[in-house]
Amino acid sequence: MSVHFYQAAVVGIGLIGSSVARVLRQKGLADRITGAARSQRNRETALALGVVDEAFETPADAVAGADIVFVCTPVGSIAETIGGFVSAVKKGVIVTDVGSVKAEIINQVRPFLSDNFSFVPGHPVAGTEKSGPENGFAELFEGRWCILTPEDKTDRQAVAAVREIWEQAGMKVEEMSAARHDKVMALMSHLPHLIAYTIVGTAADLETEIREDVLKYAAGGFRDFTRIAGSDPVMWRDIFLNNTAAVLDGLQRFSEDLTVLQKAIRQKDGETLKNWFARTRKIRREVIDMRQDQPENEKLLLKNKG
């Protein structure tokens, strides 16, 4: 199968949106790429970089005439954005999104659904802590997972077309239920981000002298945490507001486990600590064995993060 569109629209030209546009361009998947961005700066940057052919302020203008629409706005505004442009789309258009939360978005989009277009909920699991169109790059998706969460009634041809595009971007595509996706992401991504945000904030509140030393000598663990905690504030606010139940459930489990380790430290119970750490080391090996640790891709990310 080989997909090709006369016109593709990218609504929200930030890190992900501009990377999607670059893929569409590089792989020749669309003859014309239109984009929508609220900020004039992002529109001008995207045009200057040649990422889109035309940039509009209003999503409805960008999607007019498009055969496929990628909604790449923050999670909190995806449904509202779709609701705002549905009356402007060409009949038969495929609409897909890249939100890190799926169930809540599907719920919010449901009132806008019609026979006029197909909605394919998607989540390319890729990104850096940077934002803005100038930080996007086509290789961002290479070797990463993309999870699609279509519902029973979602048009299968539309799902197949979206799958094909992400595969062309170099992604490994899988389908699962939105509920399962949200549980997995809560543990794998949302909770780690919340914890990194927390501890970097904790460090910021320290007495001046210690705070400055913590930032000055920042290495290992803490530096990784500051990188994670440097991610886009609006994007992450929206994720926590839209995957609330799964995040709070994960947080509860995490807090129980932290209490166990805290008690072991207070009681100088070295055996419990060592056994716990040996168990997590095994998990690290499992992750590596699953070939999820991709130095090549990471080097590329480092290069692009400059």
Place this chain on the structure above:
Amino acid sequence: MSVHFYQAAVVGIGLIGSSVARVLRQKGLADRITGAARSQRNRETALALGVVDEAFETPADAVAGADIVFVCTPVGSIAETIGGFVSAVKKGVIVTDVGSVKAEIINQVRPFLSDNFSFVPGHPVAGTEKSGPENGFAELFEGRWCILTPEDKTDRQAVAAVREIWEQAGMKVEEMSAARHDKVMALMSHLPHLIAYTIVGTAADLETEIREDVLKYAAGGFRDFTRIAGSDPVMWRDIFLNNTAAVLDGLQRFSEDLTVLQKAIRQKDGETLKNWFARTRKIRREVIDMRQDQPENEKLLLKNKG
């Protein structure tokens, strides 16, 4: 100033010990390098790699005749190791360590101190999550900080010599009190490791299906955490058992902050979340501005982590 030793001894030839030995060799800082390792495998590996000239099972045999001794065993056995070899050292020898905790080690070493040798407590802030002599490399220390925590009565010439060696290894060397060092490290390194260990353990306890997905799709936050939680179990057990007070204090602050964010998520208080995340993003920029984010060095680590 230029230091040179007839014989240097490295006690504990793991990741750090073997990297120290490689630096001594490459920079021509010692004519002869002896090493001590409890495990036969590590002795054989170190000899096969040419990292040491002679390898002994007993530290006392390795330090005999040495002009400087690097104690590179886990934090929990540094004092005991020094106590075990003090009667075998040459008068005037410099003994230094690389432990990630300083006050407790200094307390434990105090009973063994004599006019026979100088003890310079040190901490090169560098490492990877791997262990063993085969994973060491001379460039491990390049561009990183080394913190020395001499006491008022510590011999200044010995401090200067140790400083010179770490500078030759490419490190930026600073002095501070052991208490301050331990507070900074609790926040900057020990707490992030504890939290990473916790959350990776939490994920391991999930229902099978979700657990497998978390490991399979591991990206972003969680993968960084598994890397941190793959660090040496004995080394980290010892750190938590020997920097207990500072770690528990940091943990208390962290838990309070986490509760604030948890409540904000439950109450869907987006303003609190966004403000918090914007604040931590600023801290990320501060860390980058302090030039602590060293892509060159990180690429090297990635390469060596293979």
